[in-house]
Amino acid sequence: MLGGPTTTETRAITRKAMLSDYVDKAATRGVALEATALRTESTAMRAILAHAASDGRLECDELVKNVLAGSTQGLDPEWTAKLARVCALQQSHDTDLEFALRAFKVMNAALPKTVDYRRFHKLHVELLTQESQYEDAERLIEQNPDLQALYYGYLKTDLKNPFLRQDPSLHTAWLEAFNAPLRNKCLAEIRLNDDIDQKPFDRLETATELSAIEDGPLVTVIMTTYHPDPNGVLVSARSIIEQSWRNIELLVVDDGSPSEYNDTLDALASLDPRVRVIRLLNNGGTYRARNVGISEAQGKYITGQDADDWSHPHRIERQVRTLEADPALPAVQAFAITMNEDLVRMRPGYNPFIQSAPTLMVKQEIAEKLGGYLDARKAADNEFRHRISRFTGKEVKLLKEPLIFMRILASSLSRGDFRAGWQHPARRAFWSSYVEWHESAVEEELAIRPGEDPPVFIPERFKVERTRTDNRHPEYDVVFVGDWRQLGGPQISMLNEIEALRQQDLQIAVMHLEATRFMASSAKKLCAPVQKLINEGAVTQLLPDEKANLKLLVLRYPPILQFPPDTPISASVERLIILANQAPSERDGSDIRYIPVECADNAERLFGTRGTWAPQGPTVRSALDGLLDPDEIAEYDIPGIIDTDLWRADRSYFRGDRPILGRHSRDNAMKWPEDPADLEAAYPSHGKFDVRVMGGARAALKVTGASRAPSSWVIFETNEMPVRAFLNSLDYFVYFQHSAAYDAFGRAVLEALASGCVTILPAHFQETFGNAAIYAAPDQVEELVSYYHERPVEFVKQANRAMEIVEERFSFKGYASLIQSILAQDQR
Incomplete structure (x- = not known):
C-alpha cells in the first residue's frame, strides 16, 4: 500500500515503481503506448518511455538533456526510438525535433533486427528531408533495403524531386521513378506540362x-x-x-x-x-x-x-x-x-x-x-x-x-x-456515434428521410446550422468524466448515476478522457449504453475543447489524471469531485495505478481546480490517508448505486434441489484466492453444491493446477448472459479474492445483494455493506451454506435484509439527494 506521509523522497520512489508498472503493461502491447500518447496529445506519457529507455534512471527531461549533450550510453535503443518517435510527431517542446534527430541517429543503428525498426528509420528519413538534410537521408535509405522497398521506393524518389531539391537536372530520373506505381498497375503514366509558372x-x-x-x-x-x-x-x-x-x-x-x-x-x-x-x-x-x-x-x-x-x-x-x-x-x-x-x-x-x-x-x-x-x-x-x-x-x-x-x-x-x-475528438465522437447507430439499426432505419434526424450525435463544430448562435455557452448541472470505452464497473456506476439524476430533470453531459492503463493501438468506440444515451439526446457529449459552464464535474477513475492531455478543457468548472473508485495500488504496494497528489496537480491544470476527492467507500478512504491534504478529501463517500426496482428478485425459496453458489468477475489472478485450499473451500468441487462462475475461470485453474474445471462447476464466459439473469439463478453469492487485492467497493457484490442473493464475503467488506452480507473465512463457506439451506426462513430473512439495506444505502434516491445537496452548496 502507498500509505504514510508523502515526502519528496517517498514520492520519487513511488513514482519510479508506478512507472515500472506502466512499462510492464506497455511492453506487452506493441505500439499501444506510443499510439495513446499521440492520440490523447499527452506529453506526460513520455515519462513512461523515458523510464523504460533508461532502466528507471532518468525522467524524460533528463534523458533529453543527456542525448542533446551527446550522452546516450546505457539507453535502450528500442525504447529511446519510441520516445524519439513520439517527440518528433508531437513537437510540443522546442527541443523535440532536435532530440528526435539525434536519438534516431544513434539508436536506429543499434536497433536489433527482431524489432519493427522500419517505422523508426522511415521517420528519420522524413525528418531529415523536412530539415533539408538530403544527403543524410539518402545515405540512410541506401543502408536500409527495407526502406528502398516501401511503396515502390517513394522515399528515394522524393529525394530526387527536382522541385524539392531545386535541381531541374533531376527531372527525368525523378519522373521515371514517380511513375512506378502506375506502371505496376498497368495505368497510363503521367508527365508535367510546360507551364512552369504553375505549381x-x-x-x-x-x-x-x-x-x-x-x-x-x-x-x-x-x-x-x-x-x-x-x-x-x-x-x-x-x-x-x-x-x-x-x-x-x-x-x-x-x-x-x-x-x-x-x-x-x-x-x-x-x-x-x-x-x-x-x-x-x-x-x-x-x-x-x-x-x-x-x-x-x-x-x-x-x-x-x-x-x-x-x-x-x-x-x-x-x-x-x-x-x-x-x-x-x-x-x-x-x-x-x-x-x-x-x-x-x-x-x-x-x-x-x-x-x-x-x-x-x-x-x-x-x-x-x-x-x-x-x-x-x-x-x-x-x-x-x-x-x-x-x-x-x-x-x-x-x-x-x-x-x-x-x-x-x-x-x-x-x-x-x-x-x-491524432484526430480531433469530434471526429472520433462522430465515428463512435454512427457506428453504434449502424450496429443497432435494422435495414429500413438506415435510410434518412426528409425532415427526420437519424439517431446520430453530430458534434457542434460539424453542424451545418449551429445550435448556439448567441455566443452563450451551454450550462450543465453535472458532467461525468470517465474513460467510456469499456463497459465495466466504473461505467456501469456512472450510467446508474446518470439515470438517477435524469429522473431529477438535471442537465447531464458526459466527457470522454482515456486512461493510460487501458492504452490501445487504435481508437475505440464508446461503450454501447452511453453511446445510445448520446445518440438519443438523453445526455450531451461534451468535447474537451467546447466551451460550457459546468456546475459540477465528476471524474470517476483517478488514473485518468496520471498522464492527462496537455491542453486544459475549455469549459468553466465551478466544482470538481474526483471520485476515487479505486485505491492507488494493491495492498502490498504492487500495481501502482496513480499517485494522488500528482493527479490533484494535474486536475488543477486540466480543469482549473484541484477538486475534492470523494472515496467510493471506507477501503479507498483508508488507502488515501496521508497521500493528500486532509482538506482535499470529502467527509462523505459516494458509493456505487443500483436501480433497486430493476434488480430486486423473488427470494421466497431456493433455486434448486441443492445449494447453488456462484460469482462473477474478470478472469484475473487478483480476483481469485491465491491459496488452493482457500479456493477449494470457497468454491468446493465435491459435488454437494452447484458452483457457477461467470467471467471465465482460467485464473482459478492456474491456482489449483487443474487442466479443467470440476464437474460440479458450470463456467460462463464474460457477458455470456445478462448479469441479472445469472445472479437470479444463484442462491448464494460467494466472493473471495487474492489476499493482496484492493477491492475499493465491490460492484459485483452490490449487484448480488440487490438481487437478494445470500452473500458471503471476507471481513474487509463489512464496513461497506454492513448487515446486508455475511462475513466469513473461506473455510467457513460450506458450513454457512449448509446452515441457511437447512433453514429456509433464515435464508429468506437474510435475502430480504440484503435488498432492504441496498434500498436504504445504495439507491438512486439517496444518490440524487447527495448530489442535490452538493449543488446547493455552490448556490449559497
Whole structure:
C-alpha cells in the first residue's frame, strides 16, 4: 500500500515503481503506448518511455538533456526510438525535433533486427528531408533495403524531386521513378506540362493518348466547391473530363461562393458540354451540396471528386468495370497517393497510399434509398460508406490502385482535424456515434428521410446550422468524466448515476478522457449504453475543447489524471469531485495505478481546480490517508448505486434441489484466492453444491493446477448472459479474492445483494455493506451454506435484509439527494 506521509523522497520512489508498472503493461502491447500518447496529445506519457529507455534512471527531461549533450550510453535503443518517435510527431517542446534527430541517429543503428525498426528509420528519413538534410537521408535509405522497398521506393524518389531539391537536372530520373506505381498497375503514366509558372501539381497530365471508351453506363461525378482556387479546380475538373470513360456528367455544385468566384464557375461550365454548374444561394457544407448533386444525378453510378485533387484518367473506367463485373457489389472505392503541391509524398508519420473517401462510387438507386449523406460539415463520407455496407450486407470493394492524386494543403478544410497519430475528438465522437447507430439499426432505419434526424450525435463544430448562435455557452448541472470505452464497473456506476439524476430533470453531459492503463493501438468506440444515451439526446457529449459552464464535474477513475492531455478543457468548472473508485495500488504496494497528489496537480491544470476527492467507500478512504491534504478529501463517500426496482428478485425459496453458489468477475489472478485450499473451500468441487462462475475461470485453474474445471462447476464466459439473469439463478453469492487485492467497493457484490442473493464475503467488506452480507473465512463457506439451506426462513430473512439495506444505502434516491445537496452548496 502507498500509505504514510508523502515526502519528496517517498514520492520519487513511488513514482519510479508506478512507472515500472506502466512499462510492464506497455511492453506487452506493441505500439499501444506510443499510439495513446499521440492520440490523447499527452506529453506526460513520455515519462513512461523515458523510464523504460533508461532502466528507471532518468525522467524524460533528463534523458533529453543527456542525448542533446551527446550522452546516450546505457539507453535502450528500442525504447529511446519510441520516445524519439513520439517527440518528433508531437513537437510540443522546442527541443523535440532536435532530440528526435539525434536519438534516431544513434539508436536506429543499434536497433536489433527482431524489432519493427522500419517505422523508426522511415521517420528519420522524413525528418531529415523536412530539415533539408538530403544527403543524410539518402545515405540512410541506401543502408536500409527495407526502406528502398516501401511503396515502390517513394522515399528515394522524393529525394530526387527536382522541385524539392531545386535541381531541374533531376527531372527525368525523378519522373521515371514517380511513375512506378502506375506502371505496376498497368495505368497510363503521367508527365508535367510546360507551364512552369504553375505549381507542379497543377501541371499533371497523361503522358500518352488514351483509348476512349464511348459505350457503357452513365456515371455522375459530383464536385462541390466553395471559394474555389481557379487553377486547382480547373485542373481537378479537367482530370474528370479527360477520363478514358467518356459517358460522364460532371455536376459542379457550388456551395454559396460569393460573386467574385463567378468567373471561375463560368470557366468550369464552359469546359465541356458534360459539365453542369449548380449554384447554391447559401453555404450548407460539402455533404449538403453533394446531396443536391445526388438529387440531380442522371447516372447509373454516382461518385465524387474533391475540387483540389487530380483523378487518374483510368479511374472511372476501373471503378465502373469493377461494379459491372459483379452486380452484387453496392459500391467501390479507390486508393489515393497523397502529396503536396510539389508532388512530394513524404509526410512525417504518414503513409502515402491511403483510401480516398471522395472516390466512393455507388449505385444511384442505393444512394437515393439511403437518403444520401448525413447533414454534417465534416466526416460524413466515411459514414456513408459504412452505412452502404450495413444496409446492403455487402462490403464496399476497395481498389488498391493509385487512381487519384490527393493534394495535401495545410489550409484545407480538414487538415486542422488531423496530425500524425491524432484526430480531433469530434471526429472520433462522430465515428463512435454512427457506428453504434449502424450496429443497432435494422435495414429500413438506415435510410434518412426528409425532415427526420437519424439517431446520430453530430458534434457542434460539424453542424451545418449551429445550435448556439448567441455566443452563450451551454450550462450543465453535472458532467461525468470517465474513460467510456469499456463497459465495466466504473461505467456501469456512472450510467446508474446518470439515470438517477435524469429522473431529477438535471442537465447531464458526459466527457470522454482515456486512461493510460487501458492504452490501445487504435481508437475505440464508446461503450454501447452511453453511446445510445448520446445518440438519443438523453445526455450531451461534451468535447474537451467546447466551451460550457459546468456546475459540477465528476471524474470517476483517478488514473485518468496520471498522464492527462496537455491542453486544459475549455469549459468553466465551478466544482470538481474526483471520485476515487479505486485505491492507488494493491495492498502490498504492487500495481501502482496513480499517485494522488500528482493527479490533484494535474486536475488543477486540466480543469482549473484541484477538486475534492470523494472515496467510493471506507477501503479507498483508508488507502488515501496521508497521500493528500486532509482538506482535499470529502467527509462523505459516494458509493456505487443500483436501480433497486430493476434488480430486486423473488427470494421466497431456493433455486434448486441443492445449494447453488456462484460469482462473477474478470478472469484475473487478483480476483481469485491465491491459496488452493482457500479456493477449494470457497468454491468446493465435491459435488454437494452447484458452483457457477461467470467471467471465465482460467485464473482459478492456474491456482489449483487443474487442466479443467470440476464437474460440479458450470463456467460462463464474460457477458455470456445478462448479469441479472445469472445472479437470479444463484442462491448464494460467494466472493473471495487474492489476499493482496484492493477491492475499493465491490460492484459485483452490490449487484448480488440487490438481487437478494445470500452473500458471503471476507471481513474487509463489512464496513461497506454492513448487515446486508455475511462475513466469513473461506473455510467457513460450506458450513454457512449448509446452515441457511437447512433453514429456509433464515435464508429468506437474510435475502430480504440484503435488498432492504441496498434500498436504504445504495439507491438512486439517496444518490440524487447527495448530489442535490452538493449543488446547493455552490448556490449559497
